[in-house]
Amino acid sequence: MKSSGFYGQTVKRFFHLQQEPVSLITRSLRNAEIAVTETRDDAPIEGVSGEMGLQDANVVTLMLYDDPNCETWERGRRAIKADIRAGATYLYDMKKDVRYIINKPFHALHFYLPRTALDSIAEQSNAPRVGELPAQLGAGHDDPVIRHIGGALLQALRKPAEINQLFIDYAMLAFTAHAAQIYGGLRWRVRAPRTGLAPWQVKRACERLDSDLGGTLSLQQIAAEFGLSVSHFSRAFRISTGLPPHQWLLRQRVQAAKQLMTARDLSLAEIAISAGFANQSHFTRVFSAQVGASPAVWRREAQSTNESES
Known part of the structure; x- marks a missing residue:
């Protein structure tokens, strides 16, 4: 299936990758599809990159490798040579047919951010429409928020089966709001709600x-x-x-697993699936982080306590 944004097959063709990279996608903002994709190639096919595809959207890139003396093209002409720094964030305007010369290993995280997402976040914030993002070639931004969100999403991209859609929606919503505010000048007309749900x-x-x-x-x-x-x-x-919804859900999974471990004679692998985890390894990591003990240790201690009380 051909992707319409900068993810999936479009990213594969742009970087001349052998396989389609994994992308995480959210559609939680009305009429908008936001995606994040990791690209890495330590022995790339050298040459000019492919096309991003002309559309009213930006690609926000968190660089994970340095790219010294990177040659970038815009609208079919060489525009700039610049040192691209690992850890910095770069903005690219998809309306300008941006390409670059691939001649060294690369590793980066790319957020696809369409105009419709910026318009939607402004509408939800009761704010004026966000202007054009400052997509200046070679201009990197020191953005600790993008680095933090990117680090969390990198783990999700490498184990997508273990990530629930609520987390993807939440992280991508945070990214969009941040980009709109920091780079698009979003100004809130009303305060965020200080009260919870009824x-x-x-x-x-x-x-x-x-x-x-x-x-x-x-x-x-x-x-x-x-x-x-x-x-x-x-x-x-x-x-x-x-708690945000995705963390509340993880807590409920752990509670469900505890009930299954004390009430039924099931293997840990069976409990993991029954409680909503992707597999036993995923279950063990989440349970240990929340409880402070592995499922096997917790189960033995719970059984020992029950035996001593009976």
């Missing part, structure tokens, strides 16, 4: 999340049930519960 909304939202431990529901689906924007719902849910 009690009945909290109850209903938690029931919906609890019924889908596998994490297939999107933030958009849940927020729509209350007639709220995704950003409003996410903030209000966190105020009400103390």
Whole structure:
């Protein structure tokens, strides 16, 4: 299937990759598709990159390798040679047919950010439309927020089966809001809500999340049930519960796993799947991080406690 944004097959062709890279995609903002893709090639095919595809969108790139003396083209002409720094963020305007000379190993994280996403986040914030982002070739930005979000998404890209859609939606919403504010000059006309959801909304939202431990529901689906924007719902849910939706879901998975370990004679692999984890390894990592002990150790201690009490 041919992708319309800068992800999937488009990224494969642009960097002349042998295989299509993994992308994470969210559609939680109305009429917008936002994606993030990791690219890495330590022995690339040298030459001019392919086409990004002309459209009203930006590519926001977090560089993970240095690219000294990088030659970049715009609208069919050589535009600049510049030293591209690992750890810096660069903005590219897809309306300008940006290409570059591939002549050394590369590693980067690319966010596809269409105009529709910027318009949607401005609408949800009751703010004026965001202007053009400052996509100046060779101009890197020291952006610790993009580095932080990128680091979290890199782990997700490498183990996509272990990541629920709520986390992808939440992280990409945070990225979009940040890019709109820092680079697009988004100015909030109203304060973010300081109050949480109504009690009945909290109850209903938690029931919906609890019924889908596998994490297939999107933030958009849940927020729509209350007639709220995704950003409003996410903030209000966190105020009400103390956790963002994806972390609340992980906590519920751990609680479900504990119940299964004490009530039924199942293997840890069976418990992992039943509680919504991708596999036993995923279950062990999340459980150990939250509880401070591995599932096997916790189960032995729980069984020992039950035996001593009976």
